[in-house]
Amino acid sequence: MSGTFTPRPGAAPLGRQVLAQARMESRLMLRNGEQLLLAVVIPVIVLIGGVTGADSIGISLEHDPIDVFAPGVLALAVMSTAFTSLAIATGFERRYGVIKRLGSSPLPRSGLLAGKVGGLLLVELLQVVVISAVALAMGWDPDPGYLGALLAVVLGTAAFASLGLFLAGALRAEATLAAANLVYLLLLAGGAVVLPVSAYGAFGDVVRWLPSGALGSAMRDALIDGGVAWRDLGVLLTWAVLGTVLTARTFKWE
């Protein structure tokens, strides 16, 4: 038999499936207006507003404001994508049965996760390019420690993505939307992501243990002094492990 529909089943090679999934996820993330706002527009506004307003707010920084704010805003961008965008997107994927549908496709769950991570990294790459371009135009003069920055982005993504998935897997889609945005705003204001821990006074000893504080510090260490902030990276790793365990225990695919 050789009809149109004569069976010829088979899964595409896993690498190709993951790549397809990653491209799809990143494309959809950037198509969505709110997500784009969160990914690029808000960080750029924070960067410009932070640098121009640093003097008038009266925060004393040890370095040039742009050198402090640029790494912090890059950390904020990672947080917005890996945590807020991922949580919201995943929450609605559960609601709309996308995860269920893909669950009966050849793409295994590990492949779906890998695709999501790939999608995040693609979006983050775009964010880094845009934010760095704006920062450089504003006179940013980084002394990049590539190892420290790379480790910070990877571990920061892992920590926030696992926490974002935990949220999306435990709550309904609307509750995920609200919670992910609320946590984002709270961490933006009080999480030592954009501003250094030192700006928080005594409270700084607490916020440095938050994933936001650790990611911000690690990015600043890497891009101001070219250092590798091992303790902050350790904090991120711990959060990533915690988030992964929580997600693995509670996540419902449907």
Next chain:
Amino acid sequence: MRYGEKVAVDGLSLTVGRQTITAVLGPNGAGKTTTLETCEGYRKPQQGSVRVLGLDPVRERRDLLPRIGVMLQGGGAWSGVRAMEMLDHVARLHAHPLDTAMLSDRLGLGDCGRTPYRRLSGGQQQRLGLAMALVGRPEIVFVDEPTAGMDPQARRTTWELLTELRDDGVTVVLTTHYMDEAERLADQIHIIDHGRLIASGSPLELTRGGTHATIRLVVTRPFPPGSPDSLRAAFGPGTEVTLLDEVSLLVTGPADASTLAKVSHWCEVNDVLPESLTLGQRNLEDVFLQLTGRQLSSTPTSRSLRSRVAGDPEP
């Protein structure tokens, strides 16, 4: 299968032949979707066993999934994704996908390829769901209520497509609560109700009365009181009379050469004018009614009967 305390499917045993169309027929809440999702490996039965293509759908899911196509009852796509983009994406997950342009054309999705999923009509979403189930060239497709929400034209196209699938060597398992769909499409029908299998067979086997005759009688005026009893008496022992509504009834019982004469004699005696009299063929609606004492479809009997009498165009 249980959900908490509620038993959704229990003691269900059925086999599906390769390269056939099998319909799982039953009213809403009968356990059709649960049955299908157990075959697809979404649910693990608390008792019993399921084998699809010889594989355990839960333990050997990874081996099974590339070989089956699944159409869910709804959803299954991102709200902002374009129809063709979604189909192309699912195609990329497979090794030898169908040509997606051809497939969307066949399903009448050509015009809405760039429409975001959330703006597709219910029928278009259904057809896209079917396309996603077929694009990987599976050996078996499980389609859950494939024509729900489709207009008559799209239903007919879908039926033709499902028949072509079978003819091309694909095994089709579908759920439906439409009688005509099961009767027209299926090689084998399993009727389930309250999670139990209540009858199995080909449409012909199920609707054939055996040695029994089935007579549908529709009259012009409401039957006089006591009609079922007097009819039962007229036919003798072993006859069942079911009043479908005030102007129609169903008689089943042993048949012989005098059966028709008995009906017409009874009509004469009771001063009843038959509007229509159908002999022999039961339809699935009757089968379901006799097995459960309930109607399968939600439409009132008189309407479905009348439309049949009025020459409902047989598919």
